[in-house]
Amino acid sequence: MIKVCPQIYKFTPLNMRFDFMSKENPWYEFHCRVVRFKITDDTYESIITNLDKDEFTINDIKDLYCKH
Incomplete structure (x- = not known):
């Protein structure tokens, strides 16, 4: 599936720790949001963040991630 649908599925290498998946449960649903700022x-x-769009506006996220 990874090779057939690379835009949906990503490969997790064995040396990367990810405790949410196992051989018995190989799928993990992950919700995220992509925000783009003009620099x-x-x-x-x-x-890419998991901050809820109803709680955090783009300006809130920009303030959080702003390099000082």
Whole structure:
């Protein structure tokens, strides 16, 4: 399935710790949100987060991830 649908499924290498999956339960549902910020006229930064869109606006996330 990973090779057939790489846009949906990702491979987790054996040396990467991920305790949520096992041979008995090989699937893990993960909800995330991708937020893109304009940094310059032609540059963007993309952030993947699990922060709820109803609780955190794009400006909230920008403030949280802002480099000081």
